[in-house]
Amino acid sequence: MMKNNGEKIRCPKCEWEPDGGKYWSCHCGCVWNTFDTYGQCPQCSFVHRQTQCPECAEWSPHADWYVDLPRIKITFEETSNIGN
Numbered sequence: 001m002m003k004n005n006g007e008k009i010r011c012p013k014c015e016w017e018p019d020g021g022k023y024w025s026c027h028c029g030c031v032w033n034t035f036d037t038y039g040q041c042p043q044c045s046f047v048h049r050q051t052q053c054p055e056c057a058e059w060s061p062h063a064d065w066y067v068d069l070p071r072i073k074i075t076f077e078e079t080s081n082i083g084n
Contacts, residue, residue: 008033008067016055023054034062 017079024034039048039062052061055061063069 007069009065010067011053011058012060013057013058014053014056016028018052024048024051035065038062 010047018033018035020033022031022033025031026041026044026046026048028041028044028046029050030040030041034048034051039051040046041048049062050059051065
């Protein structure tokens, strides 16, 4: 399973796991690995909220690809509150 900064990433529909390849493209023509930038195009800065799976061709909210997103959010909130 691909890990991006500690996150586990896979298609929420078919569980295909990205391998770091550049499978996604933006309307501006940029082709890149959407998980390197959390769905934001590195060329035009458009944020893609939906991500299509190259394996099953189904669309899902980009955030749903991150398996441990609730844990990561909690960790971030705990870290943000240190010293307050």
